[in-house]
Each structure stands twice: as C-alpha cells, then as structure tokens.
Amino acid sequence: MKDWMYEHKVYVIITVMIAFAAIFYFLEESKSSVSDVENIVPQEIKEEKDIPQVQEEIQEPEMIMVDVKGQVTMPGVYSTSQGERVIDVIHRAGGLTENADESQVNFAEHVQDAMVIYIPAKGEAVINVPAGTTVNPSNTGGGIGKEAKVNVNKADETQLQNLPGIGPSKAAAITEYRETSGPFKSIEDLKNISGIGDKTFEKLKDLITIQ
Missing domain, CATH: 1.10.150.320 (Photosystem II 12 kDa extrinsic protein)
Known part of the structure; x- marks a missing residue:
C-alpha cells in the first residue's frame, strides 16, 4: 500500500488539493449566501419602516338636539347627528301614529340643532315654516x-x-x-x-x- 501511494503520490496530492479547493469553494459560497440573506432582511425591514403609515382620520359627527312633537309614538327631545334626516329622527321617536298626516311632512329634510319637528294630525291646518323659526x-x-x-x-x-x-x-x-x-x-x-x-x-x- 505504501509503495502504491509512493508511486502515485503526485496523483494523491493533486486529488487532496482538489478536494480542499472544492470544500473551500463550498464554504465560501455558503458564507456568501448567508451574508446576502442577512443583508436582504434588514433592508426589507428598513423599507417597511420607510413606508409612511397612512392613517385615516375618523371625524366624529357633530351631535345636535331635536325636539319631536305631534303625532309620533314617543314625542320628546332626541340627540342625533348633524346631517341626518327627519325620517331618521321619527324612527327613533317610535314612528308615526295612525292619525299622523304624512302629506304635510318633508321626511327628506336635513335636521338642524334646536329644530322642532312637528307632525300634524289628519285634517290639521299647518302653515309653512321657513328655516330659522x-x-x-x-x-x-x-x-x-x-x-x-x-x-x-x-x-x-x-x-x-x-x-x-x-x-x-x-x-x-x-x-x-x-x-x-x-x-x-x-x-x-x-x-x-x-x-x-x-x-x-x-x-x-x-x-x-x-x-
């Protein structure tokens, strides 16, 4: 065996050198891959931090008070939000009574603070009231x-x-x-x-x- 290795020592040395070179190359490639991954992850985190966080500002609707009178189930003062309509407040007041005259009410009108919503009875004469009264x-x-x-x-x-x-x-x-x-x-x-x-x-x- 020793004679064979002596006779072929050149081939053995070359083979060992090739093996070492291959191992060295493999280790370097592994380090390079790990380094690339380590560089990519912080970069991605940084980019995420750089993205501005857009937060929608939710504005609370302004609350107002409305007085509901006349032919509704539960007359009284109701708290509602600015921009709601007469029909919305009437629903909160329990709806209209059977004696209510719907033809004289503008259900689509926007409510205002301190507004009086008066629901007349059938046969009741109602004058037109401008805003601000x-x-x-x-x-x-x-x-x-x-x-x-x-x-x-x-x-x-x-x-x-x-x-x-x-x-x-x-x-x-x-x-x-x-x-x-x-x-x-x-x-x-x-x-x-x-x-x-x-x-x-x-x-x-x-x-x-x-x-």
Whole structure:
C-alpha cells in the first residue's frame, strides 16, 4: 500500500488539493449566501419602516338636539347627528301614529340643532315654516293651530323682513348685532337695535323667539 501511494503520490496530492479547493469553494459560497440573506432582511425591514403609515382620520359627527312633537309614538327631545334626516329622527321617536298626516311632512329634510319637528294630525291646518323659526303648537277654539315664531338668533335678513316693521336696513342691523355682540339673550335685547323702539317691539314680541 505504501509503495502504491509512493508511486502515485503526485496523483494523491493533486486529488487532496482538489478536494480542499472544492470544500473551500463550498464554504465560501455558503458564507456568501448567508451574508446576502442577512443583508436582504434588514433592508426589507428598513423599507417597511420607510413606508409612511397612512392613517385615516375618523371625524366624529357633530351631535345636535331635536325636539319631536305631534303625532309620533314617543314625542320628546332626541340627540342625533348633524346631517341626518327627519325620517331618521321619527324612527327613533317610535314612528308615526295612525292619525299622523304624512302629506304635510318633508321626511327628506336635513335636521338642524334646536329644530322642532312637528307632525300634524289628519285634517290639521299647518302653515309653512321657513328655516330659522320655531313651531309652537297651541289650542285655538275648536281645533289645533300653530304659531310660527321667528328665531332672531338664527333667521337671515330675508326671514327677518317677514316681521312687521322690519325692513332691509333693520334686518341688516339685527344680523350685524349678532355678529358683533353675540346672540340675543332675551327678546327685549332687540330694542338695542337702532330704530326698534317700544312701539315696534310691541308688534314683534309675540312673533319672535331666541331659542
């Protein structure tokens, strides 16, 4: 055996060198692969961190109070969100009674804060009430009537001019007063407006409200 190895030592040495070279090459390739993987993973993590996180801002709807009266199952004051419609609030009030006159109600109207939703009975005469007014049901004679009061804290100039003794200049003065001094705290504050004295106020006091 020793003689054979001696005679073929050159071939043995070459074979061993080739084997070592192969092992060395394999180990280097393995290290390179591991290094590549280690480099890729942190890079992917970094890229994920670099991606801006987009968060949708969820805005809570503004809550308002609405007074529901008339021919509904559960009349009362209800808390609802800005933008809902009359039909939504009526459902919360238990729906309409059998005596309700649906033909006189705009169910698609958007509700507003401090709004009065009045559902009339069948055969009840109802006047058209513009935005910015409050409806107060009252018993009159043999039937049921309603008196529309203009909310001087919400009505615009056009609506204010529907009041007796209030023309364009006084209507403008009322809206200007609200903007500079804030809302009226009592209906008597209307006499702070230039041109509105006791006589004019007497004509207005039963037709206006601040709520």
